[in-house]
Amino acid sequence: MSSSSTTTTTTRLLMLKASDGVTFEVEEAVATKLGAINNMVEEEGSEDLICLPNVNGKFLGMVLEWCKKHANNNTNSDKGNDEVNKWWDKEFVMDLDQNTLYHLLMAADYLSGTELVDLLTEKVASMIRGKKVEEIRETFKIKSDFLPGQEEEIRKKNSWAFE
Amino acid sequence: MASGFCGFSQDVLEEILSWLPPESLMQSKLVSKSWYALISSLVKNPIFVSKHLHNIDKRIFSSSTCIVFCCTRPGYWPDPRMFSSVTISNDFCENDRLEYTSEYFKVPFISSGGAFHCNGIVCLAGYDGTLMLCNPAINEYRTLPKPFLTGEGFFLQGAGFGYDSRANDYKVVRFGFFGFPVENIEAAEVYSLESDSWREIEVHVEFGGLPFIDRGVFCQGVFYWLISTNDDYLILSFDISDEVFHSIALPDNLPVTLAKEIKLAVWNESIALFFCLGEREAPRFIELWVLDDRSWIKKLTIGPLDGIATACAFWKNDELLLQETVGGIVSYNLHSQRLRNLTIRGVESVRHWECLYVKSLVSMRGGNQARADKVTRKSI
Numbered sequence: 121m122s123s124s125s126t127t128t129t130t131t132r133l134l135m136l137k138a139s140d141g142v143t144f145e146v147e148e149a150v151a152t153k154l155g156a157i158n159n160m161v162e163e164e165g166s167e168d169l170i171c172l173p174n175v176n177g178k179f180l181g182m183v184l185e186w187c188k189k190h191a192n193n194n195t196n197s198d199k200g201n202d203e204v205n206k207w208w209d210k211e212f213v214m215d216l217d218q219n220t221l222y223h224l225l226m227a228a229d230y231l232s233g234t235e236l237v238d239l240l241t242e243k244v245a246s247m248i249r250g251k252k253v254e255e256i257r258e259t260f261k262i263k264s265d266f267l268p269g270q271e272e273e274i275r276k277k278n279s280w281a282f283e
Numbered sequence: 284m285a286s287g288f289c290g291f292s293q294d295v296l297e298e299i300l301s302w303l304p305p306e307s308l309m310q311s312k313l314v315s316k317s318w319y320a321l322i323s324s325l326v327k328n329p330i331f332v333s334k335h336l337h338n339i340d341k342r343i344f345s346s347s348t349c350i351v352f353c354c355t356r357p358g359y360w361p362d363p364r365m366f367s368s369v370t371i372s373n374d375f376c377e378n379d380r381l382e383y384t385s386e387y388f389k390v391p392f393i394s395s396g397g398a399f400h401c402n403g404i405v406c407l408a409g410y411d412g413t414l415m416l417c418n419p420a421i422n423e424y425r426t427l428p429k430p431f432l433t434g435e436g437f438f439l440q441g442a443g444f445g446y447d448s449r450a451n452d453y454k455v456v457r458f459g460f461f462g463f464p465v466e467n468i469e470a471a472e473v474y475s476l477e478s479d480s481w482r483e484i485e486v487h488v489e490f491g492g493l494p495f496i497d498r499g500v501f502c503q504g505v506f507y508w509l510i511s512t513n514d515d516y517l518i519l520s521f522d523i524s525d526e527v528f529h530s531i532a533l534p535d536n537l538p539v540t541l542a543k544e545i546k547l548a549v550w551n552e553s554i555a556l557f558f559c560l561g562e563r564e565a566p567r568f569i570e571l572w573v574l575d576d577r578s579w580i581k582k583l584t585i586g587p588l589d590g591i592a593t594a595c596a597f598w599k600n601d602e603l604l605l606q607e608t609v610g611g612i613v614s615y616n617l618h619s620q621r622l623r624n625l626t627i628r629g630v631e632s633v634r635h636w637e638c639l640y641v642k643s644l645v646s647m648r649g650g651n652q653a654r655a656d657k658v659t660r661k662s663i
Contacts, residue, residue, distance in 0.1 A: 239343070
């Protein structure tokens, strides 16, 4: 996925390069929503190609799509922004499979996209809330390492939480 | 990063956990030893607790609003009162149906002085001056030291509980007078959770006549109580940080004849006033006034509404709780003007609404903190 924006001539464009060599041309105002890119631009300027060795083209593309949408929503209408963003955010993560969700979260975390990390961690949390312990272990492929009896003891100690 | 989980760093795992409601968080301790250790330390970490509290408002999945009511139930004597909660899901708000669950709200006693809520902590007050703070979501209870202003000869007029963001402290304020005749509030005191102690504070507000004071509301660090004196109505305010009382006049020429026609509320983070017009049995109109920089503005008039006794409070900026004359509760949408019923199971009638409530991890740290696994319910 490659993107170009030619709406205004005054907007500066950044060139980003993912780990697999895929490059993206993005408006500076959009890309600097990501803390990591903002820091790089401040430190090294925006002339050179920005290399991002820890994120591949698929997920960098998705992160940038999110940034672009939020940047657009925030300039297009001044009222009800929050609601529009919330609605769009919900749609954005609605049908992500677990694998994509995890990799996207790691990419967002690496790029310091705080708001996107919020959205994705909340989505992961929604897979935990209200679930039984056994279900959580299964979902996240975690093995219990409690000794026999330990689990029961904790359950008893916190009985009010397990009613 | 020790707590490896699907390749996430501990920072990311902490972010994930900060979106979980307290009961889910407690249950998740049992996932593994590293989760147990991490969650046990996080719930004691003030930075995490504060992040968790702020995330409650930011939620876009499974967000909900919890409303606590004081209800009566059939067949219980001598005290048929109970707290009941209604949790309304915000996920389906566009729909006609109101998705909600109702349940018994677990607190140690039903207080006579009303319940005040702030950031997940509920403050309960008994007739005899007993005060208790509790956070039902983390099963924490704490009885406060005895206030100065109690005993025979002291008449409590008003109280409130809230968070002082400037001092990062939770405070209780109580005020009243000693014996008759009385023309004013004569004494006031403030409890600070940080110091776990009470101290008396000065009051200089003139009323003229015996003031009757209703339950207050808390908005942007200020308490507001509605006061009816012998021949007038006004609002008493108390800034939780400055600890100073002020009086505020009602809108000019508001034709109030009975105290129950007016009620304070919080709307869009401003202090608002309901004025209910019309006879009890007739269709009613409700005017909504908002205090904007010391002047009142009439925002809207709702109605005519049949079978409505009074307005209770906003549970969202466009959803208003109304109490029916027959004892039920309905939610009114300001935009669609639609009324939706809230039925609370196992309840005879709703006496009044108590508070909006959130499940937080905020602990009543320090002092004589007492944890109890089973607290017996009693009425005092």
